[in-house]
Amino acid sequence: MPAPPVISATCKQTRFHLLDDKPSNEVDVQGLSILIGSADQNSNDISSNEAASTKTKDKIKAKLKSKGRELVTDAHLRLKGGRHYGLVGRNGTGKSTILRAMSEKIIPGIPYSTRIAILQQIGDEDQSGHTRPAKSGIENEDMTVLQKVMQSDEAKNNLSQKIDILSAAFEDTDDTFNPIRASRQLKHEELETQLCLAQKNASLRSGSRGLQARKELLAMEAKITASADLLCQSKDDLDPSMFQQETQAAVDLLSDMQSHFEAIRIPDIEREAHNVLRGLGFSEDDFSKSYSTLSGGWRMRATLAGILIQNPEIMILDEPTNYLDLLGVIWLETYLKRLRESSETTLILVSHDRAFMDAVCEETIILRDQDLTYFRGNVSAYENDRKSQQLYWARMQEAQDRQTAHMQDTIRDTMKQGKKTGDDSKLRMAKSRQRKLDERMGIEVNAKGGRFKLNRDLAGWHSTRRDAIEIPADEKAVVMSFPDPDLTELRFPGPLISMEQITFGYPSGSRGLKRAGTGSGMSASSTTTVPVLNEINFSIYPGDRLGIMGLNGSGKSTLLKLLVGQEKLLNGRGTISTHPRLKLGYFSQHSAESLRATGIAEPELSALALMMREVGGTMAQGEVRALLGSMGLPGRIASDVPVRLLSGGQLSRLALSVTLYPRPHLLILDEPSTHLDLDTVHALASALVSFSGAILLVSHDRYLVRRVVEGKVRGIQKNSDDEDYEEEDDGDDDDDESSKRWGVACKRAVYVLRKGKLVEQERGVEQFETSLEKRVNKISYST
Incomplete structure (x- = not known):
């Protein structure tokens, strides 16, 4: 398996940074450059921290440039304490990598004692497929959900492990030297950590500060040597007075650690963990279930809960809404707004959900052209201000x-x-x-x-020329273009797909609970079923725009799998009819993860090669390149970049390309906006609006459903007095005409799947959103 990419960071202030042991919720780093290079080439470790002792920073930077690419150049990273920031930028510009560099303290100037909690977009695996090791002493498969959440604080875990080690040494009455040995080992490990920091300090400083840092390094090396000698000593090497003195020191050390651990107030943390888990959709019965039985989406929720209860100096949430339903999104939105008022934690948020970002963030950080710029306001305010400035x-x-x-x-x-x-x-x-x-x-x-x-x-200037007027330029617009189907291929009218009196359930234990994925306790003789769908009547005609919303576990994906034939109607009754000439395109919410797994299994596979394999000779390479280019994967990105190294957004575009190449008459999309940035979600919505085929959209993204299904430009309520409200008119008239040729009017409708029934929402997304806000208020009040 290929090694993960190497991240290197340098900045102008490097030589002035102090070996600071005081945590801070503020960051101020000027002249920041972050590079990412491949560890597969020549050197497996070219990080600036270790190489700076023998190479100049310029040589390191040049070497890394030749092996990878620069994400930011001479940028200013500035975070004010307690502020909530939204980080925006196109897919592939390096948002997730920069956040990872912050969390791993690769960026100089972030105090090593600053606690940074991060929820990474890809979960437990990095982009190369490397699983991150568990940070706690308990193996993942033995953890309950509540234990996983409680064990998420690494600093608390380390302290707990040290207490356990020292306590076990005192409990061993057969060897009275054990407490001294354990105490010396713990102190030695602490000295090794300080030695690494002193080495880093000495390598990054120069001049008089460098001289002082090297003296401190020599002193630290002497302490390490003395500590190593102590570890080699036995009980016989100590006289009785020294033995008693060191034993008392071990007792004092254990007492100090226990006092510090008690100050953490574990009962309060556990109470908060219960509240957060309930808010994210877990029931009380789920707390004691095994973490390893959870599906990927529910594992992400448990990880998010572990982040929220830590109260770190800096919290980083990279796409926290990817696997949340709308109830979870609204609850998290409310929680983070309260956190802003009650805590000094600095938050950095990345999300494709525009409404969520606007509600939570006070300031916006824009990653563009390898630079970081700042705007005091949320994303919508930034976009409006930019348009005003341009005008x-x-x-x-x-x-x-x-x-x-x-x-x-x-x-x-x-x-x-x-x-x-x-x-x-x-x-x-x-x-x-x-x-x-x-x-x-x-x-x-x-x-x-x-x-x-x-x-x-211009007083005092020799030149009297004024600066030229510069109109702020927009980034090149993200454009998606979907190939239109040939509706004449259908030949005769009728519904594309219809469901009549569909009732469906899973055998008891086969599906397990919605959070458990595959139930391992099912017996072969089980005959009872768990109902999922109940008397569903549903039809899709050419040109229809239909949306389905609902909470996780309500059966939306099951309904889609029945429609596309991935799930057989063996445990239910009813009729599913499909137009005999229908071409159907299905985008699963797990499409990107499936492609990533394929890329990991075949490390050299490119997007172009994968698509050529998918089309099976039905399209020429030029046509495949044109399709990938229209989806935002042009040129060398398609042909040279391995699939395993594509970002989440790029994988979603590739999955859409695989879905669209047959030119389907009906698109069934299950959470297509996951992993996409804000601009790409807008481009996706525009492409869907212009698509002449029928669309069935399942999504928690309120903007996407409002625009594609309800036909609203900005997702504003139809009855609103806001002057910005407009009906979408680019392409929908054509859709109406094409569907009326079959004698059927084009339908727009938003449904909610609740308790196995499809309920049409008269007021669309607004009606569902209002009902969920009431539930969130009840949850918040009860906790």
């Missing part, structure tokens, strides 16, 4: 262009008249106006927003 500067540029054209005409006429009549005054006037045109055209406002004055705003 403001565009109008100023337009007005100045008109003024410049008028002055040029005047100069030309004055010059012509002066030459014709020999009037030197006119010639001087023309030259004066030309000088004014050359020097005084540009920005007409100063840094404070007032009117620009030359003698005040």
Whole structure:
């Protein structure tokens, strides 16, 4: 299996950073550069921290550049204590890698004692498929859900392990030297940690600070040597007074650690763990279940609960809503807003859910063009401000262009008249106006927003030229283009798929609980069924836009699997009819994970090679490249980057390409926005709006359902007085006409699957959202 990528970080302030043992919820690092390179090439360890002792930083940076790519260059990473930040940027720009560099203290300037809790987007495995080792002493398969959550705090776990080691040494009455041996071992391990930090400090500093750091390193090495010698001593090497003194020191050490552990207030943490788990959808009975039996989505919830109860200095949540249903999203939104008021924890959040980001975040960090910029406001405020700035500067540029054209005409006429009549005054006037045109055209406002004055705003400068007007440029828009189906292939009218009186359930124990994935305790003779769907009547016609929402475990995925034929109607009754000429495209919520597993199994497999294998010769390579390019995987990304190294968003685009290449008449999409960034979700919505086939969308993303199913541009309520409300009209009229050719009106409807029944929502997403907000308020009140 290939080694994981190596991350390296350097900054301007490196030599001035102190060996600080005081945790901080603030970060201020200037001149930050982060590079990611492959460890498979030549060197397996080229991190700047270890190589800096023999190489200059510039040489290290050049070496890493040749092996990988730079994510940020000369950026300023600034976090204020207690603020909630939203980090935005396109898929593949390195958001997750930068957050990982922060959490692992690869970035210089973050105190090593600062507690950083991170929920990573990919869960327990990194992008290369390497499973991260468990951080607690209890093996994962032996953990209950509650134990997993309680064991998530690494600092508390380390302290608990030290107490257990020292306590066990005192309990061994056969060997009275055991407490001294254990105490010495714990102190030696602490010295080794300090030695690593001293080595890092000495390698990064220069000048007088470097000299002092090297002296401290020599002193620390002497302590390590002395400590190692103590570990080799036996009981016979100690006189009685020293034996008694060290035994008392071990007793004092154990007492101090126990006092510190008691100060953590475990009962309060356990009570908070119960509250958070309930808020994230676990029941009381689930707390004692084995963590290893949970499905991937429920494991992520348990991991998220472990992050939320830690109260660290810095909390990093990378796509926490990926596996949450809408009830969980609204609960987490409420929890984080309360955290902002009651805690000094600094939060960095990455999410594709626009409504969630807007509600939680106070400031926005924009990762763009290998730089970090900041905006005081949420994502929507940032986008509105950027549009306003573009309009403001565009109008100023337009007005100045008109003024410049008028002055040029005047100069030309004055010059012509002066030459014709020999009037030197006119010639001087023309030259004066030309000088004014050359020097005084540009920005007409100063840094404070007032009117620009030359003698005040450029006082003392030799040049009198103003800065040119620059209109803020947008990133190249994300565009997705779905190939339209050939509806004439259907040949005759009728529903594409219909379900009549569908009642379905799983044999008791075969499905297990919704959180347990596969139930291991099922007996072969079990005949009772657990009901999932109850008398479902559902039809999809050409051109329909239908959405299904509901809580996790309500049976949405089961319903889709029955529709696409992945689940057989053996344990139920009813009829499922499919148009005999239907081409169906199905995007599963696990499509990206399946492709990642394929990429790990075949490390050299590229997206282009995978697609060529999928199409099986039905498309030429140029057509496959065009399809991948239309989905946002152009050129070398498709042909040269292994599938295992694609980001989550890129894997989702690849999965969509696999779904769309047959040009299906009906798209069934199960959580297609997972792993996508905000811009890509917008592009996906636009592509779905323009798609001429029928769409069945299952999603917790309120924006996506409102835009695609309800036909709203910005997801604003139809009855709202907001002037920004608009009905979507780009492509929907064509959909209506194509469906009416079969004598059926195009239908738009949002359903909620609840207690096995599909219930149409008269007010769409708003109705479902309101009901969930009431439930969240009840949960919050009861806890």
